[in-house]
Amino acid sequence: MExxxxxxxxxxxxxxxxxxxxxxxxxxxxxxxxxxxxxGTGKSTLLRIISGIERPSSGEINYPNKNIKIGxxxxxxxxxxxxxxxxxxxxxxxxxxxxxxxxxxxxxxxxLLFELxxxxxxxxxxxxxxxxxxxxxxxxxxxxxxxLILDEPLSGLDSEAQEELVKILVELxxxxxxxxxxxxxxxxxxxxxxxxxxLHDGSISETASSEKESIKLLIVRNVNKSIFKEWDGIxxxxxxxxxxxxxxxxxxxDVILSRVLQLEGSIEAVxxxxxxxxxxxx
Amino acid sequence: MKALIKFSLxxxxxxxxxxxxxxxxxxxxxxxxxxxxxPIIDSYAVTAxxxxxxxxxxxxxxxxxxxxxxxQLMVLHIGGENRYYLSKIISVLLISIxxxxxxxxxxxxxxxxxxxxxxxxxxxxxxxxxxxxxLGISIASLFSKxxxxxxxxxxxxxxxxxxxxxxxxxxxDALPSYLKNIVWIIPPATSTQTPLINWNGENVLDLYxxxxxxxxxxxxxxxxxxxxxxxxxxx
Numbered sequence: 001m002e003x004x005x006x007x008x009x010x011x012x013x014x015x016x017x018x019x020x021x022x023x024x025x026x027x028x029x030x031x032x033x034x035x036x037x038x039x040g041t042g043k044s045t046l047l048r049i050i051s052g053i054e055r056p057s058s059g060e061i062n063y064p065n066k067n068i069k070i071g072x073x074x075x076x077x078x079x080x081x082x083x084x085x086x087x088x089x090x091x092x093x094x095x096x097x098x099x100x101x102x103x104x105x106x107x108x109x110x111x112l113l114f115e116l117x118x119x120x121x122x123x124x125x126x127x128x129x130x131x132x133x134x135x136x137x138x139x140x141x142x143x144x145x146x147x148l149i150l151d152e153p154l155s156g157l158d159s160e161a162q163e164e165l166v167k168i169l170v171e172l173x174x175x176x177x178x179x180x181x182x183x184x185x186x187x188x189x190x191x192x193x194x195x196x197x198x199l200h201d202g203s204i205s206e207t208a209s210s211e212k213e214s215i216k217l218l219i220v221r222n223v224n225k226s227i228f229k230e231w232d233g234i235x236x237x238x239x240x241x242x243x244x245x246x247x248x249x250x251x252x253x254d255v256i257l258s259r260v261l262q263l264e265g266s267i268e269a270v271x272x273x274x275x276x277x278x279x280x281x282x
Numbered sequence: 283m284k285a286l287i288k289f290s291l292x293x294x295x296x297x298x299x300x301x302x303x304x305x306x307x308x309x310x311x312x313x314x315x316x317x318x319x320x321p322i323i324d325s326y327a328v329t330a331x332x333x334x335x336x337x338x339x340x341x342x343x344x345x346x347x348x349x350x351x352x353x354q355l356m357v358l359h360i361g362g363e364n365r366y367y368l369s370k371i372i373s374v375l376l377i378s379i380x381x382x383x384x385x386x387x388x389x390x391x392x393x394x395x396x397x398x399x400x401x402x403x404x405x406x407x408x409x410x411x412x413x414x415x416x417l418g419i420s421i422a423s424l425f426s427k428x429x430x431x432x433x434x435x436x437x438x439x440x441x442x443x444x445x446x447x448x449x450x451x452x453x454x455d456a457l458p459s460y461l462k463n464i465v466w467i468i469p470p471a472t473s474t475q476t477p478l479i480n481w482n483g484e485n486v487l488d489l490y491x492x493x494x495x496x497x498x499x500x501x502x503x504x505x506x507x508x509x510x511x512x513x514x515x516x517x
Contacts, residue, residue: 048354051358052358053354053357053358070358072354072355072358074351074354074355076351077351078349078351078352080349081352082293082296082297083292083293083296087292091285091286091288091289091292092355092356092359094284094285094288095285095286095289095356095359095360096359096360096361139355139359
């Protein structure tokens with residue numbers, strides 16, 4: 001598979017707090033990928049770093065294709081834009097170096113597709129939250145990017161628009177666009193996402209294929225919580241009375257269980273949970 | 283860059299934030315020339331100083347237009363932060379140039395001078411206006427929302443710096459000889475005033491040119507510092 005972006009040992013520190021720890025991952029061409037994780041796990045920061053908007057504190061980011069075009073949809077698109085969607089998108093297209101004739105037609109097509117054509121003469125600041133989010137989406141796909149990055153693209157969209165967005169993303173993928181997105185509280189993307197990265201406390205634990213049951217919950221006793229800090233494949237450790245709840249990847253669960261036994265710990269229960277379950281329990 | 287400059291100017295027009303600085307400038311010029319006749323070189327030296335303050339004000343308001351998310355998207359679309367910040371600075375400079383033209387032409391059209399403006403005096407006066415507006419823009423960029431989030435610090439810091447720049451000569455005289463070099467860090471806003479007032483207006487070579495060159499060097503250093511700082515803060 002052809003590489004589109006490669007991240008090596010990316011770290012990001014904000015006000016002495018490590019937001020991202022040693023992230024290494026490769027994004028290949030023509031895929032739909034998701035980065036999942038709870039609030040404050042560093043998803044948006046990672047997306048901004050991949051898009052080039054933000055710099056990592058350390059580490060390396062490579063784009064093998066030097067002419068890569070990146071489209072980025074922020075979680076909250078600016079509300080206070082004094083232009084109409086047509087004017088705004090025209091300026092954005094011109095900034096990216098698109099030709100005038102191409103832009104005019106492309107903007108009309110996209111406004112029609114997102115059902116904003118009737119509002120094209122209203123200022124963006126006068127539009128509803130959902131329609132503002134749509135303008136945010138259009139600005140990102142206006143110039144047919146190679147890599148489209150969407151940070152929580154569903155926020156503010158009604159269910160109809162959400163389904164429309166899924167269709168558009170599939171179409172874009174068919175046209176050769178790689179899509180990287182984050183989302184939570186929704187399964188609408190599960191049918192189209194091909195690979196998922198799980199982010200927890202600023203670290204990527206593992207790449208797992210997008211299936212609902214991809215996390216094991218191990219309930220163990222007689223083991224010190226601190227030893228798990230160094231172990232691979234662990235999303236989260238929680239202390240409940242004298243039990244430890246370990247949320248681990250399916251792949252590493254057997255290794256973790258045998259190591260717990262070697263340390264003379266006892267295993268109380270093993271079950272499989274979904275990512276949504278895990279987020280609810282935490 | 284051309285598209286972002288157009289965008290910025292169009293957005294500034296829609297925001298109506300141009301109204302306070304531009305109307306203040308127009309009114310000040312009208313007041314200044316409320317009686318006639320006026321000496322040419324001295325009058326242009328004063329209007330250039332007014333433009334220095336107004337350009338700083340314009341810069342602060344133009345650089346506060348884009349919310350952070352919008353700024354990030356534009357940097358992505360235009361292909362780099364340097365281009366983004368330079369486009370914004372050029373946008374302010376273009377507005378200042380329009381004001382320069384107004385300040386230059388108004389007294390000529392309405393016959394406010396005691397004699398006619400020669401080509402040499404006209405060119406030097408225009409250059410002085412443009413240079414001082416560049417100085418105002420560069421200083422204000424360091425106090426803009428991009429660098430200083432707090433509006434009180436922003437406007438307060440800029441006002442204080444402008445006041446200090448006007449008092450530079452007084453500060454120089456008051457300082458003991460071993461501290462006089464500190465004056466070099468003060469914006470050289472008044473440095474062209476004395477050479478202009480002492481100039482006979484006949485030959486450019488009779489004019490002491492170093493203050494003009496220093497204004498540009500100083501402004502470029504400050505603008506470089508602004509872009510460096512902005513890139514560091516925004517990332």
